[in-house]
Amino acid sequence: MSSQHAIPTLLADLGGTNVRFALADTGHPSPLMMDSVRRYRVRDFETLAEAIQQYFADTGHTARAAVIAAAGRIANGETVQITNNPWAVSARNLEQKLGFGRVKLVNDFAAQGMAVPLLGTAHLTSVGPQSLPRRSDSPTQTYVVMGPGTGLGVAGLLLREGHWVVLETEGGHAGFAAHTAEDVEILHRLNARFGRVSNERMICGNGLVNLYLALADIAGQPAEQYNPEDITARAESGGDPLCVRTVETLAGIFGSVAGDLVLSLGGWNGVYLTGGVLPILLPWLQHGGFRERFEAKGRFRETMEQVPTVAVMHPEPGLLGAAALAVLDAGLPLQPATD
Template structure:
């Protein structure tokens, strides 16, 4: 059957028509990406997507949302949209709502090795038994895990991206102090996310006594990735260090046998992460350093992983 697959993040809403058969996602159609800032509500974005398809959409939807999926109203964490569960169920014959990184967990079950780029640790496939931590910076920081046990797979959604940031050197101490003045409580998402790079850059500029040439994270990311600004590159290097620390902490606390990196920022770092300080910080866990170095870490390179995951969650919920 066909379903409308939706991946709602803080910055973009992605839509596509997915086809499900025999419990698997066999096809995802062309993706439409709509900027959430251009639409007052989810309904208006949905209607725009419908108009692009001649006004006719399947009466089933699989929606991944970047927030906890609880209650009758769902408020996205990094976007002002609010989804009414009652209204959605009234308008649709079948509906699945899943946390965005819960959706990534479902997608990991379906992805082949060709869409998993090796980052560090032993270069072997993801384990068929055990727990796989799933971590992904985008507009925020998503965290989930996939537990494989005795032929069954269980996806567990979390809000691990909102755990406290723990600095590991004097530069990060300074960073925490600056951010605490702005936010009071500083979560890891304030740094390990697309917007988080700007806070890192501003701290380094303050320490160096250098002018702040970038006022927004979009232009900063461009300069960091193309190497056109020294301080922007230094900020990205520090981002990779902090990301490694956070990813290692999550894997350690979840008891992971492997780690999968997802998210839009992860894709941006596909050619850089393995050659950065990520691996050193990931494994620097004191008495557990040797154990951490034995964890395979992979990066998802599939561009539509959220849509695949939403449709896969739909297939599981409805027994298709």
């Protein structure tokens, strides 16, 4: 069905550092209009409304409805205080200020999760020897969707009676569980710095710095004033063993947390890995300790060995998922990818 005369829906993927905008044609089988995507720095605007107005001014587009995927807990479907970002967003205020008929607020990883049904195999890469999940095999399926960016996002994705349902969570803020002697030493140091230590303290961009400082202290080495990009660049070049160890350690802890989430959510059909930092980490996930620690779940090891872990390689999964939500919000059926 074509909707070429319909006014599109505005999409926003709002994180701690950047906000991305695009438009959705809710009547098209591929609803995300990729040529409409623009990215802006959060720090350049006082409010989300100002950033939206700039997007409309830059592109000449307009919209009567919006789906905003935001990194934070959505309170009563109406408001969100963005995690790692000073903006507070109100759906009703955006409707009044910008003249939208409807603004839908969702957690950013609800959008990341809803992208999964629209992803074809060209945008998926296995992390480990398991085959890609076969989403058409069973009417009842459960997945974990997670990934590092400015923070650590976590969602559940459920297929029930032909309908995809996303479970919004703040699982990235769950407490870190140490699994190895080195984990215990890391935990001691991060506890001294932060008090309570969540998984997000390690599995995100700034988590690289936290791990680097902890590992330097454990090794009795002086720590440089590196940012996340410094650490990954030096790890990739192989010129700094401590940076290599830092990224390897993050990959292993990432695997442990991903496996714990499978156990917690019953995500036996697979784990979809996404997030802004994922492309940088992917080589370390594929060749490091990610799968070993993912599978190292005691009596459940044999079960975990069968659970696929998959990297999402689509350039805009958050906007793709927001487009899927816009389709459903318009009362239209979602047309999943068939390949």
